[in-house]
Amino acid sequence: MKNESLFEALSARARSESPPSVDVAxxxxxxxxxxxxxxxxxxxxxxxxxxxxxxxxxxxxVIVAIMVYNASxxxxxxxxxxxxxxxx
Amino acid sequence: MYSYPSNMVLSILAGRIVxxxxxxxxxxxxxxxxxxxxxxxxxxxxxxSLAAEREDVRLSRQGDxxxxxRLIKQHQSHVSRMLxxxxxxxxxxxxxxxxxxxxxxxxxxxxxxxxxxxxxLSRIATRIGYRYWKQLARRxxxxxxSLAEWDQLPGKxxxxxxxxxxxxxxxxxxxxxxxRDRLVLTLRYLEGCDVAETAxxxxxxxxxxxxxxxxxxxxxxxxxxxxxxxxxx
Numbered sequence: 001m002k003n004e005s006l007f008e009a010l011s012a013r014a015r016s017e018s019p020p021s022v023d024v025a026x027x028x029x030x031x032x033x034x035x036x037x038x039x040x041x042x043x044x045x046x047x048x049x050x051x052x053x054x055x056x057x058x059x060x061x062v063i064v065a066i067m068v069y070n071a072s073x074x075x076x077x078x079x080x081x082x083x084x085x086x087x088x
Numbered sequence: 089m090y091s092y093p094s095n096m097v098l099s100i101l102a103g104r105i106v107x108x109x110x111x112x113x114x115x116x117x118x119x120x121x122x123x124x125x126x127x128x129x130x131x132x133x134x135x136x137s138l139a140a141e142r143e144d145v146r147l148s149r150q151g152d153x154x155x156x157x158r159l160i161k162q163h164q165s166h167v168s169r170m171l172x173x174x175x176x177x178x179x180x181x182x183x184x185x186x187x188x189x190x191x192x193x194x195x196x197x198x199x200x201x202x203x204x205x206x207x208x209l210s211r212i213a214t215r216i217g218y219r220y221w222k223q224l225a226r227r228x229x230x231x232x233x234s235l236a237e238w239d240q241l242p243g244k245x246x247x248x249x250x251x252x253x254x255x256x257x258x259x260x261x262x263x264x265x266x267x268r269d270r271l272v273l274t275l276r277y278l279e280g281c282d283v284a285e286t287a288x289x290x291x292x293x294x295x296x297x298x299x300x301x302x303x304x305x306x307x308x309x310x311x312x313x314x315x316x317x318x319x320x321x
Contacts, residue, residue, distance in 0.1 A: 003238075003312040004305075007258070009246035011277035014255035019172035022182055025160040028189040029153050035190075036151075 141205050149196050160189050163206055167213050173274050174217030176259055184220060188213045207288070214275070214289040221267040231263040264311055269304035276301055 141162070147155035164185060171184045192199075192212050199208055224230075237257060246254065258278060262270045275281045275289060283301075287294045 004309065006246070007261075007308070008277065010249065010254040010258055011280075013246050013249055013251050014258055014278055015251075015280055017172075017251035017255045019165075019168045020178060020181070022164060022168050022185055023161075024164055024182060024185050024189065025157045028160055028186050028193075029157055031186065031190055032153070032156075032193055035194075 138204065142201060145196065145199065145201070145205060148193065156193060159205065163209055164189075166206055167209055170210060170213045170279070171217055173255075173259070173278050174220055176256060180220070184213075184216055187216050191216065211289055211291065214271075215291075218267060218271050218290075221270060225267050231260045233260040233264055261311075265304065265307055268300065269307050272297065272300045273304045273308065 141159070144155040144159050148159060167185050167188050168181070171181055171188070175181045175184060188209065192209055195212075199205070238261065255278070262273055265273070271290065272286065275286045281289065283294050283297050286292075286297045286301075290297065292300070
């Protein structure tokens with residue numbers, strides 16, 4: 001077939017074509033760095049939320065603990081003061 | 089002029105033949121020695137570059153960007169040559185090359201080092217190029233092709249045609265086919281791959297490549313037969 005042989009001859013001719021020269025190294029590395037940063041940011045996010053939640057629980061817990069400590073140690077302190085006065 | 093008895097002529101002739109044979113054998117032996125030295129030298133160089141490449145792959149897996157830059161610089165012209173068959177638009181071509189190296193980096197974990205890194209990249213490049221063609225086909229974007237250009241060719245000898253012009257014409261002609269047919273014909277004819285290489289690059293079996301080549305050639309013949317009816321212009 002005439003067209004087919006022409007197709008084959010053109011293909012052989014096209015094989016000797018040289019493609020345009022390219023240098024994509026810096027762009028590929030930039031894309032990969034951006035991707036890496038995005039992944040790291042995504043990975044850090046749950047840790048941030050965990051830290052915020054734990055501090056939100058921790059602050060009231062510390063306040064309550066101080067109040068309880070004061071309430072529980074106050075009468076004892078007064079009793080010890082009273083005992084010291086009687087002994088004198 | 090000397091005249092020799094016939095038995096003496098025969099003995100001289102036989103001796104000459106023997107010496108010629110010995111000479112030829114000696115020359116062949118010397119050439120084979122030289123060849124083996126060159127082959128050994130080439131093999132040493134190849135082994136050294138393969139070892140360096142493996143080391144770069146190992147370092148890249150650990151996140152060393154310099155090592156991956158070396159790999160890109162080493163293979164980008166090869167990948168560029170392959171993807172120039174998939175898109176002749178310079179911007180798209182560069183984007184496709186970038187995609188190949190980004191995808192290769194993200195799947196470095198699956199590279200088993202059974203074949204050279206370049207072979208593995210060529211599979212990824214073929215997959216990405218094919219995916220790009222399928223996207224174009226889904227969007228219905230077909231590159232223009234004028235039959236007048238093809239009709240003008242028989243007057244010219246293929247050797248007189250510029251390789252770029254020939255590649256461009258074939259690229260647009262094959263764009264009229266379905267991506268699957270286009271892929272197999274591009275690899276077999278434009279890239280000059282044999283059945284085994286086409287199978288390796290597409291991930292198809294050898295028998296599928298043969299069947300697909302046959303079908304694609306038939307569709308191409310049909311396309312040529314439509315000359316009178318006209319193609320998409």
